[in-house]
Amino acid sequence: MxxxxxxxxxxxxxxxxxxxxxxxxxxxxxxxxxxxxxxxxxxxxxxxxxxxxxxxxxxxxxxxxxxxxxxxxxxxxxxxxxxxxxxxxxxxxxxxxxxxxxGFLTGMFVAARYEAELGRVARETSRLREDLARQEAALQTRVAAYQAIVDLLRDPATRVIAMRGAGPSPTAEGRVVWHETAGGQVLVAKLPPAPAGKAYEMWTIAGGKPTAAGVFQVDESGQAIHRVPPGRGPVDVFAITLEPAPGVPAPTGPIVLASTK
Ligand SMILES: [Zn+2]
Structure with missing residues (x-):
């Protein structure tokens, strides 16, 4: 040099x-x-x-x-x-x-010095935006479920049925907001998240015969709201069992919640 x-x-x-x-x-x-x-x-x-x-x-x-x-x-x-x-x-x-x-040099210096920092902030912003979109989608689902419950409760024929924890989850709680012809919504709380590969499955039992009414997962706080289709005839008992994640046509796993007859 x-x-x-x-x-x-x-x-x-x-x-x-x-x-x-x-x-x-x-x-x-x-x-x-x-x-x-x-x-x-x-x-x-x-x-x-x-x-x-x-x-x-x-x-x-x-x-x-x-x-x-x-x-x-x-x-x-x-x-x-x-x-x-x-x-x-x-x-x-x-x-x-x-x-x-x-401002020419200033701009270059700022760009060089803060490029890494700006990149980090951009990544963080995009992650937050994704989180927010996920939360918003979950919130919209929940609002739609609450709206469905409110609509059901306007009908005098709608009943609210309590469910009690059983088997592996004795402290779990549940409510079914139920209309015989429209179906309803089940709200659960204090259920532990299902193990990997498993899900909770809802059953409507009429005349001693269980009918599958969909699978669901609970959130981190142990809560879930699940839409229940109308049963085949008047439902006597509501039950929830722990099953393989895709769901099964007839219950095989332990009952975690059941309505009191
Ligand atoms: Zn010199």
Whole structure:
């Protein structure tokens, strides 16, 4: 790396505009280089002046001339180089400060520095949005069930039948809001979540014959609301058993809830 690279980096370093790798390399070099040390001091003074005066819209003519000479590769005598370099440096700083004011550099720095953070926030937002959509769907299902219960209860023929916990879940509770021709809704509470591969199955029992009335799962709090289709004839008993998840045509598992006759 020729020293010219460091000359070019001084202004950027003074503006804290080097990337992490460049900054580390420049600082390692700066520790042993009096030339860069003095240029850095000059550039900080020039930067302070720029900040105090505000960025010039156009670099002063002598700065522009120095810059053009430099671009043209003009070999300036060594004793004049310091002045030229200082003018050039000031021109660079004016331009850089104007860019900072214009928001260009700021935008790039913000993007680079916060890209990872923005990515994390975006992922988190999308996860929350999915959670919210799931919760909203569950809530809508529940509202629809409550609406169905309210509609049922408007009919004087609707009965509310209590169910008691049995077998493996003696503390479980249940209610069936029931209309013989319309069917109804069963509400359960305090049922443990069914083991993997299992589900709760509802039965309407008429004349001693059980009819399958659908499978359901409970939520984390042990609650569920399940739609029960009308039975084949007047229902004498409601029961819930633990069965293989797809459901079975006739009960095989233990009764977890049953209505009191
Ligand atoms: Zn140096």
């Amino acid at each position: 020729s020293h010219e690279t460091f000359d070019d980096q001084v202004a950027a370093y003074a503006l804290d505009a080097l990337d992490a790798g460049e900054r580390a390399a420049f600082e390692a070099h700066l520790a042993g280089c009096t030339r860069c040390e003095s240029t850095l001091r000059e550039s900080r003074e020039a930067l302070a002046a720029v900040v105090l005066e505000g960025p010039a819209a156009v670099p002063p003519p002598d700065v522009k001339a120095a810059l053009m000479r430099r671009v043209a590769g003009d070999a300036t005598p060594v004793h004049r180089r310091t002045d030229t370099r200082r003018l050039w440096l000031r021109g660079v700083l004016v331009a850089a400060a104007a860019m900072v004011v214009g």
